[in-house]
Amino acid sequence: MTYKKCSRLALPWPLFVPYQDLHQGDKMVLFDAMNAHSAVSHDEVIVCVIAPWYYRRMGLMAAMFLGMGLYFCYDGKVGYPKENIIAEKKAWFESDVMASYDVARSKGEVELNDWLKKARDLGHINKADLKQPRWNDYAAPFGWPSEPKMHSENEIEQQYYWGGIMLLGAFGAGMLVLINHNKTLVGEVEQMIMPNGKTVRYVDIFKVDKRKWDKKGLAHAYYRSGATDVEQCAVIDDLKFDGAGKVLDRLLKQFNGELVEKVADDEPEAETHTTNDATSSKGDA
Secondary structure: OOOOOOOOOOOOOOOOOOOOOOOOOOEEEEEOOOOOOOOOOOOEEEEEOEOHHHHHHHHHHHHHHHHHHHHHHHHHHHHHHHHHHHHHHHHHHHHHHHHHHHHHHHOOHHHHHHHHHHHHHHOOOOOOOOOOOOHHHHHHHHOOOOOOOOOOHHHHHHHHHHHHHHHHHHHHHHHHHHHHOOOOEEEOOOEEEOOOOOEEEHHHEEEEEOOOHHHHOEEEEEEEEOOOOEEEEEEEEOOOEOOHHHHHHHHHHOOOOEEEEEOOOOOOOOEEEEEOOHHHHHHHO
C-alpha cells in the first residue's frame, strides 16, 4: 500500500491518516485543498478528510452563537436592570425635582432663588447658567439616555432564555466539530464508504442529482441495496470533504442510470435528465 502525505499545515488533526482496513495492495490518496485536483489512477483509494472550510464555517457559527448568547445574558444580568434604574431615576427627577421647582416658582422669586441654590448644591442643576432643572443636563454627566426604557421581569427573563438557546447553539457547533473531525469519505474502485460507515456500491446507484453541485458542492446519489430494495440516498459533500469531487468523478465513470444536472439560465428547462451507460459516462467524464 502506498500513501501520498497530506500537505496541510497547522491543523489540530493528524496530517497523515493511514486507512488500515482497505484492500491489500490498493493505493491510497489522502486529499486536501492542495492536491484535490491531482490525477487519480484507477486502483487508487480516495480518502477525503474534513476540509478546512468546514472548520472555519463551524468556528464562525460557534463564535456567533457564543457572542449572541453572552450578549443576551449580559442584558439580563446587567443591561436591562441598569436601564430600569435609570428609568426609575428619571421618574424620580420628574416627580420630585421638577415638581418642587414648580412649587418654588409659584411662590415668588425669593423662594425660587433659594430653591435654585439648594438644587445646585444637591447636583440637581449642574450648570451655573441654568435657571431650571432639566433631565438631559442632569443625565449627561452619567451618560444616561434621554428616554430610558423600563423593562418588565418577563423581558429580563427572556434575555436569559434566548441567551441559553444561543449558548446551546455554540455548544452544538463545537460538538459537531468533535463528532465529525475524524470522519472520512472514501472512494474505492467499486464502491464508496460514506462518513457514517455505510458502504454504497456504484452498481447499486440508479440516480445522481448534481443540481446543487456548482453552488453548494452537493451531489445526491440514490441507490437500492439489500433484500428490502428500499430507496436510499448518499450525499457527496465537496465543501465538507476535501477531494469529494474525485469520488463523484469515479462514480460517474461507472454510472448507469439517471443523471440530473443544472442547466444554463437561458435554457428553456430548469434542469436536464440524461441516462448514462458505463461507456458514454466514461467518455463524458
